Amino acid sequence: MKIFKILFIALLLIGTHAMALTSKVKKPVLVKGTSVGEYKKPGAPVDISYISEHVDSGESSRVAIVLLTRITSGTMKVKVKLGKGLEEISNVDKQLTFELGTDTIEYPLNMEVSADEDGLYYVKLRVAIKGKGMRAFAVPVYFGEGKLKTENVILEKNQEGETISVSAAEETITKE
């Protein structure tokens, strides 16, 4: 797909990549994704394609993002936020404004990030085009084992063998 060729070139241009001597990840593993063609709720008519590098924790991962829209006038405001535990090595402006025009549908954003611990992290984007709605995107960046860190939840099986996720209710008991 043409857009991934563009992203791959962008990835090469972001910077050199340091390789650890003892790595868990046989690198560079490229993680590609796109929202094109996926079922979506209503929102800004924008899609995303990206490539990020899956690397070991402590190393830097290059992330190449392209926002795609056919809107040809106005501005697209993009707010960039890093997920908890993710640090940026590059220095990308976190409040971007793209002037939309007829000569392009692709709006690139490249950055380099790192994390001290293995895990699955996200670069999060919020895109707004005035009068066209908003849309959130999250670009995954995997470090090391790349597992999702979940909050502590209590899982049980009920009598029917159904797995249940148990939370405490606020309860008021009144004796009559």
Add this chain to the structure above:
Amino acid sequence: MSMRLSTLSTFLIAGSITLIGCGGGGSGDGDTTPGGTVNISGKVTYDLVPSNSDHIGLDYNSIIQKAVKGVQIDAIDSSNQSIASTTTDELGNYAFSLPANSQVKIRVYAKLYKTGTPSWDVKVVDNTNSSAVYVMEGALASTGQSDSTRNLNAASGWNGSAYTSSRVAAPFAIVDSVYQSMQRVLSADANTVFPSLNVNWSVNNVASSGNPALGQITTSHYVDSNLYILGDADSDTDEYDDHVVAHEWGHYYEDKFSRSDNIGGAHSGDDLLDIRVAFGEGWGNAFSAMALDDPIYFDTLGDSQASGFFIDVESGTSTSNGWYSEASIERILYDIYDQTDDGSDTLSYGFGPIHQVFTGAEKTTPAFTSIFTFITALKDENSADTGTIDTMVSSENIATITDIYGTGRTNLASDYPYYDLTIGSSLSIQLSNIYGSYNKLSNRKYVRFTIDTTGTYTIKVQQTNGTNSDPDFYLFYTSPFEMIESSVGTVPGVEEKSVSLEAGDYLLDVSEYNSVADAQLAVTIN
């Protein structure tokens, strides 16, 4: 508008209280009965975080406790076994008759379940944790020797500036939106049997495509008997965006009770869309307004869920009204339903006639589902109102619809999608990405043809203005309507496949993968 009907509520009130492993019924008068039973009753609520009055962002200063309706609720003993089970009523109330002086806790499921007719089976599950059904529980406490009340509330987890504890209310907020959506259908058919539905919600559900088990759900959407709902705080959460949930439930309704040919993809009110997408998404927005009796669709997102946007399904405006506009379609459908006459809207059908079309003609139409198929069926079934319907449709810049294919378009007629092909002849079609790619108007054209003699035929789609395109096609038999073949090869400039075809009518959906600006294609079937 006051169209709330209480069909589901009626069934829930009538629902029996089941006593398991416990001798005797309750005295019901609060008497102390050593060794007997006592009544434990109460009300189940959840923290509803409403939108701000301008529909932009959530208003955490106005949280209200709203009834949890129609969900399974169990009494659990000290061995963690259910000893009684019932459902909450439309006010969130429940009652058990339980053994006196027994250690019991109350467990509430984010689950709507009923067997018989009508029936339903809806569960809110954590797609990132073994698809576990969300429940909340009270504390294990003695039932005592007299009746008592145990009220349970699902807390939002909001501490004034952030979510700092478990978002217990979220699954119950989603259940409430689903309950209201089901209610709307039951208002048209009290005996509706709802196919099972899993609603996948998690705090890990982010707007990233990939693996749903990791929470990568792209965005809130419906697919294959599953709703996926975002839960990513400070980015995009949808548990309190009830119109988003109802919109996606509307897609479930189309899929299970009617037919949806919607191919998905990005879309918004000003887009010029493939007619199937325009209708499906316009329907989703309109249904959310019908289900919630609120024409303002809102979606909150951003830091502290303080940003967002809204769509006025009743009185909104758009820049590209027409048969390809989801905004036009949502306004038409909602006007057909609602009790408020405005502009050219003088119809107030309620949900019954809409349900009739969706579950009847729309389900079996030999054309792709669109505003053309819907309006044609609606007029057929309500012939006395044909003129009124035409006027409403016309107000959205849509010329009178006379058949399921929308023959006779006057607005952007050159982008009209249907073509007719004679077997053995060549048909020239023009694709364009001038309005966008994948699911926009003129990204695809539909070729109608008839096979008179069963046999093997070669379908060929070849570019005639270069070789930079990648043509693809999907083949549909129209009676019954089903996709029977696809051909999505990567050879530049041409797509070709031999297929066995029975006699009958067919539709070929021709598209082009490379998004070239203008692809001229020759279609032949020999």
